[in-house]
Amino acid sequence: MRLDRGARTILSDIDLVVPRGSITAILGPSGSGKSTLLAALTGELAPAAGSVEVFGQAVPRRHRELLELRKGIGVLLQGNGLLTDLTAGENVALPLRAHTRLPPPVIEQLVLMKLHAVGLRTAADLYPRELSGGMARRVALARALALDPPLMLYDEPLTGLDPIASGVIMSLIARLNATLGLSSVIVSHHVRETLPIADQVLVTANRGIVFAGTPAELEASDDPLLRQFLRGEPDGPIAFDPASAASHEATPASPATPGASRPATEAR
Structure with missing residues (x-):
């Protein structure tokens, strides 16, 4: 699969499978195409070549x-x-009111259940301005879960959060994925916070997927490009200015998929 923005190719030679029930982390430096890949999964961006499947279609x-x-x-x-x-409760209720015909009392109970799932049942009547950054992120998560989606996409979920709030969010993502039987894709540049909860990891750089495997395999890799990214080194195979990466060729890899698990998403 190839993804373009106008005349510029953002990612090419993409071969990605997200197994059902897994947490897949897509890591990479800023401007490496992580959010562009999410846009393809939601249909916001049509691939310039290849195809994207979600839930087998x-x-x-x-x-x-x-x-x-x-x-x-x-x-x-x-x-x-x-x-x-x-209010927080009214924000969570929005998808339910827009996409269902449930009576108001049922919606109210569902809203409280979703807020309870993220540890904020008592915050239903608070406005966003009355919430801390971590609380607001959890309310947004409750809203994203309102319609019980089988697939969750997280676009930089730790942006603007302190280390404690970041830990709470990542722990919550892992718990919800396990208890609700979700498939999750996390796009992030926060390596140390994301790796502990991921089942598989992909690293994007230089217009492609340069690594696909387990967190342990990533940390054990001696590839100079991956070492540069993991250590945050300014000089190396990954150009600081994404525009200058056009002269680099990506080395795509395909993540392993358990044979008994039907993928939640595929991009080829």
Whole structure:
């Protein structure tokens, strides 16, 4: 699969499989195409070549069919996206009111259940301005889970959070994935916080996937490019300015997929 933004190729030769029930971490430096890959999974960006499948079907291009597919995909944005004039509970209720015909009392109970799942049941009547950064991120997570999506996408979930709040969010992601039977894709540049909860890891750089494997395999790698990324070294195979990476060739790799597990998403 190849993903372009205008005339510029962001990622090429992508071969990605996300097994059901797993947590897949997509790591890489800023500007390496991580969020672009998420945009392809949600149908926001059509691939310039190749195809994307979610739940065993190609991501549709027709608007109505795409909206139906997106009901099964929860997305946690790095900016939270909470509406400031609504309480935490009203924010969580938005997807339920927009996409279901449930009576208000049922919606109220579901909202409390979702907030309870992220440890914020008592915050239902608070406005976003009354929440800490970590609390606001958890409310946004509760809203993303409102329709019980089988697939969760996290776009830089730790942006702007302190180390304690970051630990809480990552622990919550792992717990929810296990207890709710979700498949999760986490896009992040926070390596140390993300690796402990990931089942498989992909690293994007120089317009491609340069590593695919387990967290242990990543940390054991002696590849100069991967060592540079993991250690945060300014000089090395990864160019600091993404635009200057055009002269580099990516070395794509395909993540291993358990044979008994049907993938939640595929990109080829």
